[in-house]
Amino acid sequence: MAELKAVAGRIAVVREREADQPHSPVAVFGRDQPLRLDAGVDLGPFQVAYQTYGALNADRSNAVLVCHALTGDQHVFNRHPVTGKSGWWETMVGPGKPIDTNRYYVICPNVLGACMGTTGPASTDPRTGVPWGLDFPVITIRDMVRAQAMLLDRLGIDMLFAVAGGSMGGMQVLQWAASFPQRVFAALPIACGTRHSAQNIAFHEVGRQAVMADPDWRGGRYFAEGVSPQRGLAVARMGAHITYLSDAALHRKFGRKFQDRDNPTFSFDADFEVESYLRHQGSSFVERFDANSYLYLTRAMDYFDLAADCDGVLANAFKSTKTRFCVISFTSDWLFPTSESRAIVHALNAAGARVSFAEITTDKGHDAFLLDEPELFQIVAGFLDSAAAARGIAKV
Amino acid sequence: MAEAARGPGNARVDHLLVADMIEPRSRVLDVGCGDGELLKLLESRGVDGRGIELSREGVNECVAKGLAVIQGDADTDLVDYPDDAFDYVVLSQTLQATRHPRAVLEHMLRIGRHAVVSFPNFGHWRIRLLLTFGGRMPQTDNLPHTWYDTPNIHFCTIKDFRDLCITVGVKMERALALNAWGRPLRLHAPWWFWNLFGEQAVFLLSRR
Numbered sequence: 337m338a339e340l341k342a343v344a345g346r347i348a349v350v351r352e353r354e355a356d357q358p359h360s361p362v363a364v365f366g367r368d369q370p371l372r373l374d375a376g377v378d379l380g381p382f383q384v385a386y387q388t389y390g391a392l393n394a395d396r397s398n399a400v401l402v403c404h405a406l407t408g409d410q411h412v413f414n415r416h417p418v419t420g421k422s423g424w425w426e427t428m429v430g431p432g433k434p435i436d437t438n439r440y441y442v443i444c445p446n447v448l449g450a451c452m453g454t455t456g457p458a459s460t461d462p463r464t465g466v467p468w469g470l471d472f473p474v475i476t477i478r479d480m481v482r483a484q485a486m487l488l489d490r491l492g493i494d495m496l497f498a499v500a501g502g503s504m505g506g507m508q509v510l511q512w513a514a515s516f517p518q519r520v521f522a523a524l525p526i527a528c529g530t531r532h533s534a535q536n537i538a539f540h541e542v543g544r545q546a547v548m549a550d551p552d553w554r555g556g557r558y559f560a561e562g563v564s565p566q567r568g569l570a571v572a573r574m575g576a577h578i579t580y581l582s583d584a585a586l587h588r589k590f591g592r593k594f595q596d597r598d599n600p601t602f603s604f605d606a607d608f609e610v611e612s613y614l615r616h617q618g619s620s621f622v623e624r625f626d627a628n629s630y631l632y633l634t635r636a637m638d639y640f641d642l643a644a645d646c647d648g649v650l651a652n653a654f655k656s657t658k659t660r661f662c663v664i665s666f667t668s669d670w671l672f673p674t675s676e677s678r679a680i681v682h683a684l685n686a687a688g689a690r691v692s693f694a695e696i697t698t699d700k701g702h703d704a705f706l707l708d709e710p711e712l713f714q715i716v717a718g719f720l721d722s723a724a725a726a727r728g729i730a731k732v
Numbered sequence: 733m734a735e736a737a738r739g740p741g742n743a744r745v746d747h748l749l750v751a752d753m754i755e756p757r758s759r760v761l762d763v764g765c766g767d768g769e770l771l772k773l774l775e776s777r778g779v780d781g782r783g784i785e786l787s788r789e790g791v792n793e794c795v796a797k798g799l800a801v802i803q804g805d806a807d808t809d810l811v812d813y814p815d816d817a818f819d820y821v822v823l824s825q826t827l828q829a830t831r832h833p834r835a836v837l838e839h840m841l842r843i844g845r846h847a848v849v850s851f852p853n854f855g856h857w858r859i860r861l862l863l864t865f866g867g868r869m870p871q872t873d874n875l876p877h878t879w880y881d882t883p884n885i886h887f888c889t890i891k892d893f894r895d896l897c898i899t900v901g902v903k904m905e906r907a908l909a910l911n912a913w914g915r916p917l918r919l920h921a922p923w924w925f926w927n928l929f930g931e932q933a934v935f936l937l938s939r940r
Contacts, residue, residue: 662795663802681802682812690780692795693802695788714796722798 347623348564351418351451355467355626356460358453359417360385360410360446363490371448371483374476374639381462384487385453386410386445389429390437392493398729399493400435401484402444403501403508406633407573407625409452410444413437418452418624427708434717435500438732439724445487447480447508449632454483457556457628469628470556477504477640481511485519497727498720500524502705503672504633507640510680513661514642514653522723524716526664527705529676530650530683531641536671539579540634543572547627556628569627570618577617582668582701586610643683650683657684660726661691662719664705664712671702692719737914743773745914746850746932750824753848753906753936754779758819761844763806763836764826768794771801782818784809807831810839818844825932827851827893829883834896841902841939850934853909855889855927874912874931890927897937906936 363384365371370380387410392399402412402425409416413423413430429435429442446454449472457472464471488496499512499520506528513523532540547553550568558564578586590610594600597607606612646652661684665677674695684691696711698704705712724731737745747770754760757778762771765783767790774781783801785791794801806823807830821844823836828851830836840847852874853859862870869879877884888896890909897904909917909930917930926933 660800685802685812685817686814688814688817690782690800691802692800694792694795695803696792697788711792715792718796718798725798 347418351624351626352458352559354418354453355451355456355458356453358385358446360387360453362386362453363487365486369486371479371486373473373479375473377473379455379473382448382455382483383453383459384445384448384455384483386443386487387412387414388444389413389442390440392441393729395728396493397495397497397727398440398724399488399491399496400440400442401488401496401499401512402429402435402442403484403499403505403512404444404447405501405503405505406576406637407621407630408505409450410446411452412442412444416624419620424706427706428713428716434713434720435498436717436720436732439729440497440720443488443491443493445484447504447633448483449475449480449629449636451626451629456626457632458559458626467559467628469559472628472632474635474639475632476636477507477511478515478645480636481508481515484508484512485516488519495519495521497729498522498524498723500526500716501528502526503528503702504637506672507637510642510653511640513657513659514645517654517657517659520659521727522660522662522720524662524664524719525677525680526712527666527669527672527677527702528680529672530643530653530680532638533676536579537638539576539671540638543576544631544634546571546575547631550627553627556631558627564622565627566619566622569622569625569630570615572630573621573625574614574618577614579671580701580703582670582699584668584699585701588699589613650679651686654684654687654689657687657689659689660719660723661689662715663691663693664715665693665695666700666702666704666709667695667697668699669702669704741773741776744769746824746910746934747773749908749910749916749934750822750848750850751777753934754820754822759817760820760822761813761818762822762824763810763840764823764829765794765799765801766790766824768797768799768801770822770824771799772797775799806836810836810843813839813843815842816845820844820846820848822848824848824850825852828886828888830886833886833888834900837896837900837902837937841900841937845938846905847902847937848934849893849937850932851888851893852884853890853927853930853933854887855891856931857928858912858931860928890930890933891923893933893935894923897935901940902937903940904935905938908934910934 370378451458506525509525547568550565552563553565595612643650665674784804821840909926
């Protein structure tokens with residue numbers, strides 16, 4: 337047990353270092369180039385950590401921006417510097433994969449407010465020399481996208497061939513298409529919606545309250561006191577993780593099976609496999625994620641409402657857009673059900689946009705976009721391939 | 733449906749006839765676009781094509797082919813399209829499977845300036861014979877379903893469809909009837925002749 341704690345401690349140290357000095361290229365924006373946030377304050381200096389895969393072509397026309405989800409990061413297709421695990425979207429991105437790194441130049445930035453090298457509450461506040469904590473301004477999906485646009489300016493990419501992402505990544509895709517339509521040739525929002533529903537806000541609030549109820553949270557200043565609200569964050573993750581799966585998937589995977597025992601212990605041990613699985617999800621998550629970051633990012637998702645920015649008319653968000661869209665949902669996703677994707681499609685149709693929409697049959701729930709779903713790969717590959725032909729990107 | 737007759741470029745003859753009614757470089761919505769074969773043909777002619785398809789397999793196949801197709805239902809989802817969004821709205825071999833054919837037709841001509849509708853003719857002599865002498869709901873190569881397991885809930889004859897067009901007040905710009913091999917019957921035949929010998933019909937309609 338002591339040994340496990342020591343390993344966890346070492347991982348925590350690595351993670352804390354990642355927040356300021358990541359194992360990724362970093363674009364630093366000085367005090368003279370602040371980010372004007374929706375909250376009405378300027379953030380600067382700040383930095384954006386990102387990974388790239390493949391090569392930018394001579395026309396600079398083959399760049400694909402991959403937007404990560406709530407607890408994802410920029411490590412799409414490489415070994416993770418903290419956990420040592422493989423990248424989070426290796427099923428989708430890589431040589432010969434639907435987002436083919438032989439053909440496209442893939443960029444994935446860590447989002448604003450996260451903890452893997454882009455400025456967020458775990459980063460050092462230059463004014464104080466300690467992490468921002470709750471002094472970090474509350475950010476929005478639109479702020480994340482603005483920061484990404486500044487990164488692309490820095491990289492000299494005017495127009496993206498495509499923007500792709502699932503869940504919170506999909507929200508960023510929609511925000512990109514709405515904020516910078518002339519910079520997005522093709523958009524792939526997967527398993528997302530144009531606003532966070534009351535139920536989703538409710539789940540997030542439960543997660544945040546779990547973090548804040550942990551005595552080690554210390555009002556968000558845990559770093560100063562050498563502790564961390566691991567139990568609270570683990571509970572938040574366990575609750576959230578259930579919403580990423582489905583009843584059918586949980587039943588198929590675990591049913592009512594016991595964990596390493598034949599009979600119930602008549603205690604509150606993790607008797608059931610599903611309990612043990614969730615506990616593992618919780619404890620492995622806290623090693624790689626900052627609790628305050630979790631608060632900020634869930635808040636950013638809660639505030640997302642694309643129609644509200646356009647007098648309540650969603651179609652206005654996409655008025656006269658030239659971007660090609662491919663909207664994808666999953667039958668068993670109850671966090672962002674198909675009806676949410678249909679609302680996007682209706683708005684795009686009303687705006688006269690070129691839109692495809694497919695609902696994929698799976699029992700794997702919201703997380704299906706991260707998993708092995710051959711139909712998903714086929715659709716993404718087909719959509720990108722025809723868009724690439726229209727954009728004049730050479731085949732490999 | 734039985735193996736359809738094929739024309740130049742291995743395109744289905746009924747698709748070629750539909751495509752010939754559509755101006756190049758126009759905007760087209762294909763309602764019930766199946767696996768996207770007609771849309772592909774139209775795009776090869778420079779048409780900006782979109783599709784709606786009910787079956788998930790059909791949609792996914794179309795999207796994987798790079799077509800702009802969404803999953804939807806002609807009866808419920810045409811409402812969501814704005815007026816004048818398209819030059820043509822195509823309904824190929826789908827009218828008889830809709831719940832409200834009249835409403836679908838009216839929506840088509842609200843969304844598009846023109847509508848192209850193709851459908852199987854229930855007035856064809858073979859069907860009349862089967863019903864008259866067989867005494868059962870007709871089953872043919874083109875209409876192979878049993879009465880209790882068929883998507884086709886609103887069969888009509890060519891004359892019936894013509895009546896609907898008059899009732900709704902749409903202009904019939906062109907009409908064609910195809911024989912059992914998918915070849916057009918001779919032009920300028922009287923309606924009764926088409927209604928008896930046409931196995932399928934294709935109508936180009938516009939607003940009055």
